[in-house]
Every structure is written in structure tokens, then in C-alpha cells.
Amino acid sequence: MDYFHVNANYIIWKTNHLTVPKEQYTVINRTAASVTFTNLVSPNLQLTCNILTFGQIEQNVYGITVLSGFPPEKPKNLNCIVNEGRKMMCQWDPGRETYLETNFTLKSEWATEKFDDCKTKPDTPNSCLVDYSPVYFVNIEVWVEAENALGNITSDHINFDPIDKVKPNPPRNLSVSNSEELSSILKLSWINPSINSVIRLKYNILYRTKDASTWSQIPPEDTASTRSSFTVQDLKPFTEYVFRVRCMKEDGKGFWSDWSEDASGITYEDRPSKAPSFWYRINPSHSHGYRSVQLIWKTLPPFEANGKILDYEVTLTRWKSYLKNYTVNDTKLTVNLTNDRYTATLTARNIVGKSDASILTIPAYDFQATHPVTDLKAFPKDNMLWVEWTAPSKSVKKYILEWCVLSDKSPCIPDWQQEDGTVHRTYLRGKLMESKCYLITVTPVYTNGPGSPESTKAYLKQAPPSKGPTVRTKKVGKNEAVLEWDQLPVDVQNGFIRNYTIFYRTIIGNETAVNVDSSHTEYTLSSLTSDTLYMVRMTAYTDEGGKDGPEFTFTTPKFAQGEIEAIVVPVCLAFLLTTLLGVLFCFNKRDLIKKHIWPNVPDPSKSHIAQWSPHTPPRHNFNSKDQMYSDGNFTDVSVVEIEANDKKPFPEDLKSLDLFKKEKISTEGHSSGIGGSSCMSSSRPSISSSDENESTQNTSSTVQYSTVVHSGYRHQVPSVQVFSRSESTQPLLDSEERPEDLQLVDNVDSSDGILPRRQYFKQNCNQPETCPDISHFERSKQVSAGNEEDFMRLKQQQISNQNSQSCGSGQMKMFQEVSAADAFGPGTEGQVERFETVGIEAAIDEGMPKSYLPQTVRQGGYMPQ
């Protein structure tokens, strides 16, 4: 310390590299200090002494290992045992753990002699086996000394005679013998241990029947003295007993020996102590006034047989007269009995004697059983199947319990047992199986015969079903499904089915469980989603658990049953109704429709040319209105305009048309079929061509029936080319066949550059939107309503016709109808309507010049006759 120029105040103590607090330091002098530990947490620690040098540097000076622990506690409960023939061993309680090496030494001495110390082994500090054999009848003093680094201590001294600590060897060669005179005794013999020569012994004798698990003990006071044999009384006849013996010092000092080896013996036989259980069964087949009756009985248990049963004696008595005796080795006897009442007795016999007789009344054939037991219950308890009932009001002689396993696979093979008439509860003594359903029947037996049987079902021990129910769908709806299943067969139930649980889920959905009572065999799942695949399985539960059945899948439909019908039928009905209404409407408006679709085409065969002339008043009474329309009285007209610039060859239609033209030319005298066409007539082809020249050349051939060219009066070029259909049944005039005339008109038309290059008329209006009829009608009115400006209007109409050539058909029809009406006067109702229309138009056109009469045929035409 002088080297470091420090004193004891600079000493630092550390334990396991941790600094000890300064409060535990004590400076002894300038160069010494001490440290005090009041409580060490570890029994082994490193203590180092360090000096805090200049610069606060700790310098280790010295270190030691400190072992801490406790001084030994005073050994307690010292006791010794002397196993016969071996050395003495003493044991004690060493006390708490000292955490130090502690030596225990067993010391012993006589008054005149000291024995060698017995030092314990490290692994057994609480016992020691001395090296010397104990000397009996000499008191020895024994004590234990415990010593470690922190001190030593001595136990209390015990002084004893080793003979009082003896544990004798067990009795050996135990044997059992019986007595023919007494069937209730067995004599035990054994050899005592050798220590019997030194001390007196007492004994414990245990016995039990061979099949029993608990022992009975001979009263200790009967075996309190030294002996080598003992006779056990009050035993059951013909019963095997097992014995064992042990011994100890008579005064109770010391220890009991181990038990001897077991020895068994059988008591001698005695007569059967009880009558056998006796019952009968009647064969269902009954013929010729006899009954086949099977008498059955139970073998007596050994404790009642009291020996080996040699045979059984059966006596049958009808009324009170003796009938017959049977000696049977079996436990059943089948006899044919009449329909009378019989009494049967049964006795069992062994080598000593007979049992009491068991009496059974077999009632007459027409006997009616009554008075059954009530409140019959069966339940498992303590691994047995108990049956309990309430006795009938009538005095019962005995009860017969019958039971069998219920199974779908095997028949009910009954077992049975008999109980006394005073018994109201018992257990079935047969070999019962778990998870099997037993049908238990209790029949009271009265003096005059059996009573009515009562039955119940029970399980000795239930188990989960071995198979789950198979669920299936009975009906699947859009949002619900009716599931059904069959009751589980009794062989797989393994218990009473208490309830079912239905688990169903979609592929992605959570599983939903529904509990269903066990009495049900179907269940309706509701709130399902339509058009969804469902997986469903079913679990049947007994009291011991459940078992899943196979999974079943089904898909809910998209539509509910009848939903499609509910949609389709009204739609169909609506459609039908609409159609019907349409038909009715059409029927009602057939004239109007007819007017639009089937124009009233006059029959040419019935037409006649009015014989009139400008100088001759028409035969018909034409009014001014009719006359006003005379020039403009157009008939059905077909106009074909062929584009001149179109260089394409004629299509086949036009070719055929060309042929038709030629044919027409050749037969022009017969081509005046004017009135045979109509707007819908297919015999009037509408031909269009892009070839204007060709069109020009073929103009004459495109004229349908007749083409009336309104060419003005007397070589005056009419401002409007008017086509008029002739109502005449006469052949066409020559002028109609003149192409130059037609060409003139055509040229006029074609010279109009406003017209579209490709236009043609059709009989049917395919583009009504471009030219509705009403507009044509209005335009027609405008045309026909002109008075002073007729010419100009006709010109405009021509232009209008050219612009609206697609609707020319309707417009022409209008004109045609007007013309027809004017020509033939009132006819059909439709005609009347048209007349009305025309009348209005006529009223509008009232001021038209009368020069436009039917006579206004073109130049070269014939004059009406």
C-alpha cells in the first residue's frame, strides 16, 4: 500500500466482480480493512480485495473463494430396524440443507462396549447400516452426530433392545387343508421364522375367496400368540379361499414381517343351499291341443351349489295328479303339454344332497296375464345395467328379467334371470356389452302364473354412433332446401340418439349448424342463397358424442319453382292480348289497312270506258269536282329511271326485263293489262337501272299496264308529266306504244338536273320517313287545290314527285283512289271514306278548270267512245 501511497480507506471489496457496499466495510488500521456479509445469496462466491490507486484505477490485491452454508441441524426421528438375519439399519431426518459437506456418523455402544462408528454415504445421509450383527436382549444406545465446517451437533440418544426393533422374516410353507366333517372350515399351517426361538410372535391372517379382490382378516385377538397353525371357520362350502400370514413380536414391539406367500384351499361340499332359477318358454306353434314347452333353469352359482351339481330333477304335475319325473344333466327340458295348467318343480343335486325345490306354474292355454310391473326403468351404474320397477299391487312370487341385444342383423336371443318377489331393483347379471341396445323385459310371476311383461331399452354404456346419418335433399328451392335422412340402424347407433346437428356451408362461407330433434327425419334449411352450391353434412349425437355423416352437396336454383312461369305466362298473355288487340284493331280497321296495303284495284273485266266526248256529256254524272280532277286523275304508275351514266351492263333482272319488253312489243296488242297491278303486285316489277341511256331506250317497256302521258292539250307540252292509269278494259292505243312520245317526256324529265342520278319508283314505300303519306297528301292537296296557278302547281308537283320519288307510290295511290272514287262513285265503305276524303279535297279544289277531264289523253290517243 505504501507503494501505491494509499491506506485502508482505499480498499474495495468485490464479490463475483460486484462491489460490496461501503457500509459493510470496517477499517481496522491504516493498512487493513474488513468486510461483513450478513446474508449471502450464493453458497459459493469469489471475494476479492482491491485498492483504488491514483487515477481511480482498481488494483486487485488478493482473492478467495468463500463457501457459505449452515451448520447442521440436530438429526431427528432417529429410529432403527433389525431385519431378521441381517444387520441393523438406522434412519433419521438430517434437517435442512447445509450447503456444505456434512458428515453424519451413527454411533452405538453398550454399557461395557463401544461399537465401530457407522459413517453415512454421501448419497444416503439419512441412514446407515451398521457392520455388526445386533445382539438381542442387550440394550444398545444409538445416536447420530452431524458435523460440517460450521459446527457439529448430536441427535438425541435412543436406547433400545434390538429385539424390540426386529422385523421377522415372514412365515413360510403356508398350507391349507379342509375337513370332510365340516364344509365350513379350513386349517392353515406354516413354519415360523427362526426368530421364534428367541421371541414370541403374534400373527395377522388374511383370507378371501379366489375371485374376490378384498381381503378379510381373522380377528387379531385370535392370533395374538405364537403358533404354527390356525383353523378358519365360517367359510362357504365348496369355495376356494386364499390365505396369507405375517408375524411380529408378540408384544407389538418391532415391525410386522412381510406377508407370506399366498396359499389356497377349497372347503368341502355341502348340499345346494338354494333352489335353481326356473322359467319356461312356450313354442309359438300350437297343434292338436298340445303345447311345446321348454323348461329352462340356471346353473347355481358355486356359492349356492355348494359343490359339483351332478344332475337336476324335474317333476311335472297336471292339476294335482302326478305326471312324470325327469332327471336332466342339461339346464333345459322340452316337453309337450296339453292346454291344461301344469306345475313344474326343479331340484339340483350334488354329492351331499338335493337343493330345495323350485316351483313353477305353467298356466292353461287360455290364461290371460295381468298385473304388470309399472315404472320400469333401466339405467347403467357402476358398469352394470340396473333395472328398477314398481311392484304390482298383487303379491308377486318372483320376477323374471329377460333381455337381449337389439340388432338389425341378428335375432333377439334372450338371456334371463330370476329375482325374489321382494326385489324391486337389481342389475343384469349376464355378460353385457357396451354400445349395444338391450331390450329388457320384466315379468312378474304370481302363484297362478306369470303376469303381463313390461319392456324397456337401455345401454350399458353408450358411445358415439359408429356411422353418421346420410343426409340428402328432398326438395331444393331458390332460398330453401328440404333435407331428409333415414334413422340410423340400431347397430350403429351405439346409444340413444339425442339429437342431430346439420352443418351446411357454401364454398366460401362459414359453416352454420342447426340442431334437430332426434325424432325428425327431415328439416328445411331456409334463407339460402339462390344459385349457390351448398355442402351439408349431418351429425348424430348420443350421450357420449357424435359422428359425422358423409357430406352432401346441392345447388340452389336461380329461380324459384314457378317463378319462370310467373314471368313467361304474363308476358305471353300480354303478347297474346296485344296480338289479339292488334288483330281486332286490324279487323276493325281493315278497310284502312286495306287501303294502305291492298288498294282497291278495279277489275278490268268490269270496267268500261265512259262513252263521252267533249261534246257529249258523260254518261256518268260527273260533277265539277270530278271534272276538276280529270286531268290529274292518275292511276297507278310505275316509273323507272335509269341512270344514264351507268355503264354497267344490265343485271339479270333488267335483262329479263328487256326480254319482257321485247315480248311485250311482240304482243303489244295483249299488253294492256292495266288494272291487274296494285301497289303490292309482284307482277309489276320495279326496275331501276343506272344506265340512263338504256333507261331512255326502254322507257316504253317499263310502262306498267298503261302509261298515260299527260302531254297537254293539242300538241302543247304539258308542264307536268302525268301518269294516269286507265280504268279501261280496252287494249292500249297505238300512241301508248310510241317510244318517241315517251322519250319526249323522258327527256324532259331527264333534262332536269335537280333530280338525283339514281331514282326510281317502287310500288311500296320503303322510306316512309323521307316521305310520309300525309305530306304527300298535303302536297297533293296543294297541287290539286290550285286554281289559277294550276299549271305552276302541276309543274311544282312534278318537281316534288321527282324529289320524293320514293313515296310516289303513296301519292300515286292517293291520286288513284281519288280517281277511282270519282270514276265509280260510292261503293264499299272504304270507298265511301275515300270519297269523303276526296270530297274534302274536292271542296278544296272546287275552283279547278274543267278541261282536265278523262278525255285528256295524249296526242294520238283514242277518244272515249
Place this chain on the structure above:
Amino acid sequence: MRARLTRRTLFSLVLGLLLLSTAAAMRGCVGPYQHLLSQLQRQAHLTEDTSSLLEPYIHLQGLNTPILRGSCTEHPGAFPSKDALRGLSKRSFLRTVNATLDRVLKGLVALQKQLLEQQDLKELETARQNIQGIRNNIHCMSWLLGGSSETAEPMQTGPGSWLQLTSTLDVFQAKLEGCRFLRGYHRFMGSVGWVFREWGESPSRSRRHSPRRALHKGVHRTRLFRRGKRPVPRGQLPW
């Protein structure tokens, strides 16, 4: 005065040492008289049984024939007779038994060395331990009776009657001598047992030789021998 005080102090010191030594010597002798007597009776009964030593010895030495058994008789005067023992006072009896057993132990050691060295006769070792136990109980009984088992000389047996396994004897004679010695031993222990049983049956003698009640209550010494009757000289005890 000073000398008187010194003598008193010295006396007290001697007395204290005596009591301490007595207490140390009596450690382990805690049983009551009847218990100790019972132990002695049982020990005597145990050791008088020839099956505990003599019979194994006879079988081991090949002496199990009727003739040899007949020859295996006790040496006269080798052990005190029953009558002689019965005539002794309790303390003399205890000293005599103690001394006799001490010689028996020596004889057993000689027997073990010369005849049974190559053979294992565990009964011999058991007998030796039992004799030591008897001597321990005699010691305690003597203490209870107020004396020491070693304070008086035991009665002497006659010359030449004790076991003498000299080299002059052949093996057979030595075996036979051993057999005769053991028979005398068993007989002697039977006599001892007899006397002890008499102790238990005779309250008067017990009363006469009542055990000391407690060490701290003072030592009540009784005379072992009756007044005017001297111990029988060694070797003079008649058979």
C-alpha cells in the same frame, strides 16, 4: 484447621470423581431391574440351547454319531454346577457368571483358532457376541445391585477341568475336547438361567438384593456374601 479443610476438599473431589466415573460406567444401563432380569433370563435361555452352537459344531466336526455324542460329555468341574450357583448370593453369582463367561470367550477363541480356522462356523461368532451381551447385562445388573461384577473374584473351577487344547492332543481328541467344552458351556448357561428365573420368582431375594433406585440417591451397597461365609476358594467348588 487448614489441614481439616484440605482433607474435606480432597474428600469431596474424590467423591465427585467417583460419581462421575460411576455415571460414565453406567451409561447404557437404563433399563429397570425386571427388564434387565428378563433380558438375562432370555439370554440364558438362548445360549443354553445346544442348537445355537454345540449341534452345529458336532455336525461340522463330524461328531454326529451316537457313540461320539455319548463321548461328548462335560468335563467334571469345568463349569460351576447349578447347585453351586444357586447357593451364591446375587453379586457372587453375577461375578461368577461374568468370570466364567470370560473364560468361555477365551475358550471359544482358542476353539476358533485351533479347530475352526479353516471353517466358517457363524454360530461361534454369534455365541461370542451373545456372551459379551450377557456380560454387559451382568455388568448392568451388578450396578443395579450396587456393586461391580468385577470387584470380586469368581469361584474357581477345578484344575484341568477347563478347555486345554494343547499340541499334544490329536485332532480327534481336540474336537472331542471342544465338544465337551461346549456341552459344559450350554449346561452352565442353563444353570445360570435357572438361577435368574429363581430371581424373578423370589421376591424376598429380590427384596434382599433390591436394585439401587437411583445413582444420585446414594449407593446402597449390600454385601454379596452372607456374613461369616467366605467365598469358596477357586477350584474348590464341588460339582
